Amino acid sequence: MNFLTKATLVIGMSTAIIASAALADGHAKENPAVAARQHQMQMIGYSIGILGAVAKGEMEYDAAMVSGAASNLATLASMDRATLWIEGTEQGAVDGSRAKAEIWSDPDGFAEKFSALGDAATALVGAADAAAVGAGMGSLGGACKACHETYRGPKN
Amino acid sequence: MRSLIKLAAICAALGGAVFWWLTAPPALLPVYGQGHDADVTRGAQIFTAAGCASCHSAPNAEGNDAKLVLAGGHSFASDFGTFYAPNISPGDQGIGGWSLPEFARAVTKGVSPEGxxxxxAFPYTSYQHMDETDVADLFAYMQTLPPSDTASQRHDVGFPFNIRRGLGLWKLVFMKPDYLLAGPLSPELERGRYLVETLSHCAECHTPRNALGGLDRTAWLAGAPNPSGKGEIPNITSGGLDWSEEDLIYYFESGLTPDYDSVGGSMAAVVSNLAQLPESDRAAIAAYLKAVPAAP
Structure with a gap:
């Protein structure tokens, strides 16, 4: 190995180390409210996933799973927003956020979208079979879409 | 010296004449959609597939009825300036009083009734492939919508892009008359191509553009920066999207991705439109996306 290859290797490795350190650092500094919101969204996605899989026939209908997913969804939609949607945590202001500033300029509209999700979820509690779940998926997906259309920014 | 000036003057005049000739808008077709009885119900479906209301409704319109008032006013930022969707309602400020040949030239050639x-920004490069009967049905349907007296806003575009005649050159270079996915295709793929490349004009956002705003057809549907300045519009070829055809169809109907995230931004309006089309159309779009060359 000549000097030049060695030098390149060393420079390459140190760049990688610095880069990963910077990445880890960026992760550590993630805004806790943003992280909590993303976990809330993950829980929402998980519950909708159960309902969607039943509707699509990928998962066998199970009353406890369907009603559990629907009522968890309703709970998630009703979570108090004061501790989660903290002003100044919009996209561009903090890392990782895709929340649009409209959330804070139009809080009533934003609240309405969450209550639409709650209503769509509540309607699915006790859905008697896969067809009934499928019939409710439209308004559930519609609730997600309506909010994300207005209040979520594009992927970075 | 004097003969040099003369020569320059002649060249300039000649150049101007050639520019004028090259950039002349096409003439009106005197006859269009002849022998076709316009079908308003079909026209409504073309209107939905083409997403007319998504851009031409008033920016704050909520609900299906409000979105059918095509008052215009949505703004579209670009590298060339800001464009405003005009009023295309069947009133005096819109397309009221237009003839079918005028409407057809506007939609498929990108030329106003005044020439x-x-x-x-108006996706006529996609709409150029529209069937005559579809244009006629669409025109008939749009006459049934409520008129709006909102005046269209002027585009905010700087020199030299504010010289409309220059768009004639742009069309010569960038308005490719052929489809990207070449035949022979199955009937389903043909339908998918008509929806993706023509009516629903997917490439207008999902294909990157060059410095002059022409689509880069070598990177068809390969994703592009969002003209809003934030984020990326995704690659929707199989090179960028590993969804199954069933996943795609389900997404077009429900707005939910395979991992149960949901559609957002401008695509939310597109999904609202696609959800209203027949299931076979959503399947045709999915089949097309699987057939189109995979871009990295």
């Missing part, structure tokens, strides 16, 4: 080129 001025439109900016390609």
């Amino acid at each position: 001025r080129h439109y900016y390609p």
Whole structure:
């Protein structure tokens, strides 16, 4: 190995180390409210996933799973927003956020979208079979879409 | 010296004449959609597939009825300036009083009834492939919508892009008359191509553009920066999207991705439109996306 290859290797490795350190650092500094919101969204996605899989026939209908997913969804939609949607945590202001500033300029509209999700979820509690779940998926997906259309920014 | 000036003057005049000739908008077709009885119900479906209301409704319109008032006013930022969707309601400020040949030239050639080129923010480069009967049905349907007296806003575009005649050159270079996915295709793929490349004009956002705003057809549907300045519009070829055809169809109907995230931004309006089409159309779009060359 000549000097030049060695030098390149060393420079390459140190760049990688610095880069990963910077990445880890960026992760550590993630805004806790943003992280909590993303976990809330993950829980929402998980519950909708159960309902969607039943509707699509990928998962066998199970009353406890369907009603559990629907009522968890309703709970998630009703979570108090004061501790989660903290002003100044919009996209561009903090890392990782895709929340649009409209959330804070139009809080009533934003609240309405969450209550639409709650209503769509509540309607699915006790859905008697896969067809009934499928019939409710439209308004559930519609609730997600309506909010994300207005209040979520594009992927970075 | 004097003969040199003369020569320069002649060259300039000649150049101007050639420019004028090259950039002349196409003439009106005197006859269009002849022998076709316009079908308003079909026209409504073309209207939905083409997403007319998504851009031409008033920016704050909520609910299906409000979105059918095509008052215009949505703004579209670009590298060339800001474009405003015009009023295309069947009133005096819109397309009231237009003839079918005028409407057809506007939609498929990008030329106003007065013979001025439109900016390609209006996706006529996609709509150029529209069937005559579809244009006629669409025109008939749009006459049934409520008129709006909102005046269209002027585009905010600087020199030299504010010279409309220059758009004639742009069309010569960038308005490719052929489909990207070449035949022979199955009937389903043909339908998918008509929806993706023509009516639903997917490439207008999902294909990157060059410095002059022409689509880069070598990177068809390969994703592009969002003209809003934030984020990326995704690659929707199989090179960028590993969803199954069933996943795609389900997404077009429900707005939910395979991992149960949901559609957002401008695509939310697109999904609202696609959800209203027949299931076979959503399947045709999915089949097309699987057939189109995979871009990295």
